[in-house]
Amino acid sequence: MTVAGLKCFYHSKRIYNHLERNYSSGKKIDISRSADSSESEPCIRFSGISDPKSPLIVPASASAGSVAPINCLFFELLVIADEDDSETIKFFGNLKHVSDWSYIESLIERLDFDSTRKTKDLSKGNKQKLGLILALMNKPKLLVLDEPTSGLDPLMQQTSIDLLKEIQQNGTTIFLSSHIFSEIDKVAETVGFIKEGELIVEDELDTLKANAVKSLSIEFKHPIPEDLFKDSTNIQIVESKDTSVTINVTGPVDDVIKKISQFEVVDLLSEEASLEDVFMNYYGSN
Numbered sequence: 001m002t003v004a005g006l007k008c009f010y011h012s013k014r015i016y017n018h019l020e021r022n023y024s025s026g027k028k029i030d031i032s033r034s035a036d037s038s039e040s041e042p043c044i045r046f047s048g049i050s051d052p053k054s055p056l057i058v059p060a061s062a063s064a065g066s067v068a069p070i071n072c073l074f075f076e077l078l079v080i081a082d083e084d085d086s087e088t089i090k091f092f093g094n095l096k097h098v099s100d101w102s103y104i105e106s107l108i109e110r111l112d113f114d115s116t117r118k119t120k121d122l123s124k125g126n127k128q129k130l131g132l133i134l135a136l137m138n139k140p141k142l143l144v145l146d147e148p149t150s151g152l153d154p155l156m157q158q159t160s161i162d163l164l165k166e167i168q169q170n171g172t173t174i175f176l177s178s179h180i181f182s183e184i185d186k187v188a189e190t191v192g193f194i195k196e197g198e199l200i201v202e203d204e205l206d207t208l209k210a211n212a213v214k215s216l217s218i219e220f221k222h223p224i225p226e227d228l229f230k231d232s233t234n235i236q237i238v239e240s241k242d243t244s245v246t247i248n249v250t251g252p253v254d255d256v257i258k259k260i261s262q263f264e265v266v267d268l269l270s271e272e273a274s275l276e277d278v279f280m281n282y283y284g285s286n
Contacts, residue, residue: 085115085122085130089137096138107133110159124151132160136167143167144175149183161186181276191275193282201282205275212273213281214253217246218260219267228259 083091093104108115113129122130128151135143148164149157164187168174178184184191185205192202201208220243229235229247232255239246243266249256253270260268273281 083119085113085117085119088119088130089115089133092134093137098138100139103139104133104137107136107163110163111156125153125156128152129156132163136163139167139170140172142173142175145177147178147180147183148176149180157183181274181279185275193279195283208278209273209275211251212278214249214273215246215271216249216253216256217244217267217269217271218265219244220260221264221266224263229256232256232259 089104089108093101098104107113111129111132113126113133117126119130128148132148135145135148143164145164149160152160161183164174174187176184176187188205190202191205191208192199194200215238223242224245226240228245229237234250234252235256236248236250237245238248247256
């Protein structure tokens with residue numbers, strides 16, 4: 001998948017500035033941005049809705065002069081049809097040339113969706129379920145999502161995440177735009193942070209976490225030298241008492257382990273950085 005020349009503004013605020021990326025198929029990619037950004041801008045720009053002749057995401061499988069199917073789920077599903085949900089699903093299924101209708105039935109069942117009601121009367125949560133069904137129904141090669149679990153209860157959130165993992169395992173590339181960190185943590189493999197329109201960092205989720213600041217609280221049996229961590233550039237002492245010390249470690253903890261192994265350790269508590277902590281570290285820095 002190629003992202004080419006992505007550049008857009010929202011009310012004079014720069015959202016993306018000439019973003020150029022290439023991704024292999026079957027990846028789950030998240031782009032996190034501040035909460036004041038336009039919620040559906042990624043879907044609108046990426047899919048080519050705002051400029052049908054120039055979609056900004058093109059699957060690698062697309063032939064010259066054509067674009068392979070791209071499915072989007074907006075932050076808020078726009079519903080104007082005065083029809084039953086079953087008719088709405090049937091309409092979009094025919095529009096997308098769906099051949100496996102049993103898969104749609106399984107989506108309806110797993111999302112516990114009542115397809116007998118009027119589409120225009122749906123609640124936020126049920127609109128989201130319908131949106132997921134419409135986005136997944138034809139097993140697209142590329143799926144662009146904006147906070148796909150918004151409005152769902154915890155059980156349906158987990159079901160939605162399971163569905164996304166399953167379709168990703170079958171080769172679908174998922175591009176997720178969100179600032180819901182719990183959602184990103186469960187779904188994404190590659191994560192990028194956007195600040196003032198610039199992609200300030202992009203890496204594998206595990207790598208970002210591994211290189212993040214970790215908090216370690218260590219209790220020793222006997223007092224330790226005050227300068228034990230003095231020559232360690234990736235260690236910051238937060239609090240130090242007679243036989244205990246609390247430190248922040250950036251990156252690998254190998255140096256810490258080597259230093260404390262010289263003394264008898266009574267207890268050690270490690271607090272891993274959350275994805276939100278990682279985001280705030282990059283977003284708050286220069």
